[in-house]
Amino acid sequence: MNIILFEKKELTDSRLILRDHRASHIVKVLKSNVGDILRVGEVDGDMGRGVVVTIKKKYPFIVELSVSLTPDDTPFASIDLLLALPRPIMLKRILSQVTALGVGHIYLINASRVEKSFWDAGIVNHMEYRPHLLQGLEQAVDTHLPGISIHRRFKAFVEDVLPEILCQYGSFVVAHPDSTNTLSRCLAGRRGRVLYGIGPEGGWGNFEIEKFKETGMTCFSTGPRILKVDTAVVAIHGRIEQLLEGRVEQLAECPL
Amino acid sequence: MNIILFEKKELTDSRLILRDHRASHIVKVLKSNVGDILRVGEVDGDMGRGVVVTIKKKYPFIVELSVSLTPDDTPFASIDLLLALPRPIMLKRILSQVTALGVGHIYLINASRVEKSFWDAGIVNHMEYRPHLLQGLEQAVDTHLPGISIHRRFKAFVEDVLPEILCQYGSFVVAHPDSTNTLSRCLAGRRGRVLYGIGPEGGWGNFEIEKFKETGMTCFSTGPRILKVDTAVVAIHGRIEQLLEGRVEQLAECPL
Known part of the structure; x- marks a missing residue:
């Protein structure tokens, strides 16, 4: 946990009172004392600092922080993920890993080789997957939750939803082992x-x-x-980031 | 399991008799029958095909394969990993993931922030980590086990071992958040x-x-x-592969 995240409604007059795993982390891992300054952030909001005002170091732990936020200038993630619903245990890991890497939106969709039982797993419910996204943000020091949308019918998604959303992207690519095309050729000369x-x-x-x-x-x-799906999701995210970084470096070398 | 791997000593007169998890996989997952052809490979050797000669589909499963191998032309992995020993459970996942991605050698080393207890975990023993490497090969359809070397003293490694091995590499880089250098600049203009x-x-x-x-x-x-370490290992492997692929594409576009 590299940032203490909180919900907007938890903050009252710039005071934040923590009693859950965050308080436990501050007491047991960070071993903070009164006056210490911690990095804090409002979910989908700004980041800032929280000064420890009071701290109860015996269980049940209670930590009170005085919070001041500064306007957030983190750029919006440049990469979105379209993912055939994987096995629930793998999905949990993928959600926190891609959130840590930085992703704007995750489309979870059906495919013929997705096991039907995966759709019955609790993890496709908002209350169950959200903690894994928050874990990714806490790891990477970010406050922006990725959007998640769930599309249980492949054909309806690809015919009705996909054409509508593609205009947001400069490149839209699908990993497929039979292709003879490379990722760099797919992204070459494209922006966005x-x-x-x-x-x-x-x-x-x-x-x-x-x-x-x-x-x-x-x-x-x-x-x-x-x-495996989890390895591919992370390694290909890395490849795309490398290509996007290359674009920025090229622009820096060749100013107009 | 996308290839059935076996040890050289298991093969007698081109016959391979399986009674373990591989037999179970062939019976229960592949649902093979006599005459079916499976992809097989000798660990650190050639790949080829195995024809199912006999199969006992009731527990305990037994599968007999008639094996023919062809000389292997898989290129040697272009990437090696130098890794501060992570938590054992994470190391297991990393070993199979980087083996699947393709890595020639993994140096597991000490560092001041490595918890001492990690060195006492069974996973640093050959018999314990080898199955995780094999899992990676079985996933990626490869037979070449990465080399593993374990260096419990950081200073001795970096002073005595590292200078000796660096001549094998065109580029040797370390991820460090404080650096202002990018990966592409580190690898630019270098071969190997x-x-x-x-x-x-x-x-x-x-x-x-x-x-x-x-x-x-x-x-x-x-x-x-x-x-997290596991995310970084995989994402940065992806980034390096992307840069290496870019080198090959550049050479193809600009033949001498």
Whole structure:
């Protein structure tokens, strides 16, 4: 936990009183004392500092912070993720990992190789997945929760929703091992945000790939190695960030 | 399991008899029958095909394969990892993930912020970590086990071992949030293999960074977000692969 996050409604007259795992973290891990300054942030709001005003170091822990926030200038994440619903335990890890890496929106969608039982898991409910997003923010020192939308019907998503949202992106790509295209060729010469799609274990079906292509999405492959979904999500996020960083460096070298 | 791996000593007259989790996988997941052809590979050897000769589908499962191998032309991994020993449960996941992504050698080293208890965990023993490497190979369809070396004394490693091994690499870089250098600048204009270093939770100490710099290693940062070690290992592997792929594409575009 590299930042103490709180909800807007928890703050009263710039005072924040913590009694849960955050208080426990401040007492047991940070070993804070009265007067110490901690990094704090309002979920989907500004970041700032919290001065420890009172602290009860015996269980049940209570910490009171005096909070001052400064306007947030963190840039909005440049990458969104389109993900075939993975196994619940893997989804939890993916949600906190991509939130830590920085992602603006996660579309969780169906695919023919998604096991039906995954849709019955608690994790697709807002109350269950939200803590994993918060964990990612607490890790990365960020306050901006990624948006999550859940689309249980593949065809309805790809025909009705996807065409509407693609205008937000400069590049929209889908990982597909059969492709002969590379990620850098897909992104070459393009500006703007990137949407990347990762299929289920076993990959996207032919029908799914055809439907993606109909909307204008391009397929890419990172080579012959078959990766687990969680590894692919993180490694390809890294690849896209590297390419986006390269764009910025190129612009810096060649000012107009 | 996308390839059935076996040890050289298990093969007799091109016949392989399986009675363990591999037999169980062939019966229960692949649901194979006599005559089916499976992808097989000898650990640190060639890949090929195994024809199911006999199969006992009731527990305890037994599968007999007739194996034919073809010379392996998989290129040797271009990336090695220098990793401060992480928490055992995280190390297991990292080992299988980087093996799946492709890594030639993993140096597990000490650092001031590595908890001493991590060195007492079973996972630093060959018999305990090897299955996690094999899992990575089985996932990625590869037979080449990464080398692992374990260095419990940071200073001895960085003074005596590191200078000897750096000649194998075209680039040797260490992730360090305070750096103002980017990964692409570190690798620009360089050829050859890449060694990348990832520190412990909380980062490398100042002494450690100074010692790395003395050997000629360069520091880079991927930005202000603080990542968990497992996320950083995979995302930065992805970034390096993207840069290496870019080199190949540049060469293809500008033949000599």
